Amino acid sequence: MRKVLVADSANITHFMLERILSREGFEIVYVKYPRDLVVQVREIMPDIIFLEPEISGGKGKKIVEYLARQPETARVPIVLITRITDTAKYSMDVWPNVHRLIHKPLNSEKVMEAVQTAAVARTEDYRDERRADAV
Numbered sequence: 001m002r003k004v005l006v007a008d009s010a011n012i013t014h015f016m017l018e019r020i021l022s023r024e025g026f027e028i029v030y031v032k033y034p035r036d037l038v039v040q041v042r043e044i045m046p047d048i049i050f051l052e053p054e055i056s057g058g059k060g061k062k063i064v065e066y067l068a069r070q071p072e073t074a075r076v077p078i079v080l081i082t083r084i085t086d087t088a089k090y091s092m093d094v095w096p097n098v099h100r101l102i103h104k105p106l107n108s109e110k111v112m113e114a115v116q117t118a119a120v121a122r123t124e125d126y127r128d129e130r131r132a133d134a135v
Helices: 009-023 033-043 060-069 108-132
Strands: 001-007 026-031 049-052 078-082 097-104
Touching: 001 009, 001 033, 009 026, 009 108, 026 033, 026 097, 033 049, 033 060, 049 060, 049 108, 060 078, 078 108
Parallel strands: 001 026, 001 049, 049 078, 078 097
Antiparallel strands: none
């Protein structure tokens, strides 16, 4: 079963992602606090992380950077989910492993497009890793 970790303090986000992703066969794990996120990532090794970048007063970028530095989590794709409309500071060029940004309110189409983008990125990373091992 594919695993998704959702890090957001809003219960409605958890509810919506559960509703959308469970129909697609995903197992969903939730966290509300950054300290729990790092523990859960290591414990379940998710296929994708949905992260509110403003979690706990804006700690999202530090979390993303930390996960990118850890060998076991460096390739886990991340999707930012936010209610903030001015998202210029969430550039995927400077947020490692962030493959998509979606705005709340969430809907099935946006979520599944983000999942597909992340799945493609993870597959490409795997292929690159296999090529490097073969050399």
